[in-house]
Amino acid sequence: MRYFVHIGYNGLHYNGWQKQPGVLNVQGVLEKALTQVLKTPVFIIGCGRTDAHVHASQFFFIWMLKMNGILTSCSG
Numbered sequence: 001m002r003y004f005v006h007i008g009y010n011g012l013h014y015n016g017w018q019k020q021p022g023v024l025n026v027q028g029v030l031e032k033a034l035t036q037v038l039k040t041p042v043f044i045i046g047c048g049r050t051d052a053h054v055h056a057s058q059f060f061f062i063w064m065l066k067m068n069g070i071l072t073s074c075s076g
Contacts, residue, residue, distance in 0.1 A: 003063040005044075008056055015052045017059070026050075030061075040065060 015023040019031070027046060034042035047060040 001065050005061050005063055007059050007061070009059065011050055011052075011054045011056065013053075016054070017046050017048070017050045017056075027061075034063065038065070 009026055011026065013024060014026050014029075017026045019025055019027040027044060031042055031044055034044075043064045044061045045064070050056055050059075
């Protein structure tokens with residue numbers, strides 16, 4: 001199942017949008033939080049990227065869930 005999400009965020013304490021190992025980033029934090037709340041793996045793809053410490057007033061991402069053990073794709 002796919003969801004289209006519109007958010008804004010204060011990027012002061014983040015190293016940009018894109019998930020990167022070993023640094024705090026918006027994508028990683030959202031995926032972790034959604035996975036914990038929904039108790040199933042959640043994968044998101046953002047509309048672009050931001051640099052470290054940059055705010056976003058209008059940012060979009062697609063939120064994907066596994067259903068019946070199958071990861072839904074953005075093209076499906």
